[in-house]
Amino acid sequence: MIWRRHWVSRSETLYRDIASLRALGAGIEGEPGVGYILRPGFLLPPVMFTAEEVDALVLGSLWVADKAEAPMAEAARKAMARLTAVMPIELVDRGGGPICRCGAERTIPSRDN
Structure with missing residues (x-):
């Protein structure tokens, strides 16, 4: 059977x-x-990702944040903010800059113009 x-x-x-x-x-x-x-009081240990897994998550989230409709794009931004808030700094700050920049980039006009 x-x-x-x-x-x-x-x-x-x-x-x-x-x-x-x-x-x-x-x-x-x-x-x-x-x-x-x-019974109450038990917390699972945090999930850890390899550097390559972080890259995949970030690239996927950046794509969704850029290409999807507003609710899904916002969900991708929030998910990345949550993940980066708990990741070790060496995974978040690889290569000298933030690994995740979600959202539209803006140019701030200088005061000289």
């Missing part, structure tokens, strides 16, 4: 994930077939 193999595979994955979270210190109570509850 295909559905049984699928269910067994999914439930084994679930049990393995619960075991992994418990190993990280999550207060998960319960047992298979009964149910589980996550």
Whole structure:
């Protein structure tokens, strides 16, 4: 029975994930077939990206911010702001300047003109 193999595979994955979270210190109570509850106070560790993954996220977000309609463009800008706020500085500030510049660039007129 295909559905049984699928269910067994999914439930084994679930049990393995619960075991992994418990190993990280999550207060998960319960047992298979009964149910589980996550006690308050557990936070997952932050997600870390490689420099190449950051580049891919930034390029994709810059494209969306430039090409998409207003709501999606704004969502891309907000997502990048959130990501860069929690990234290590060496990933945010590679190459001597900010890795992410979302939004239209403006030229500020000088006072001399």
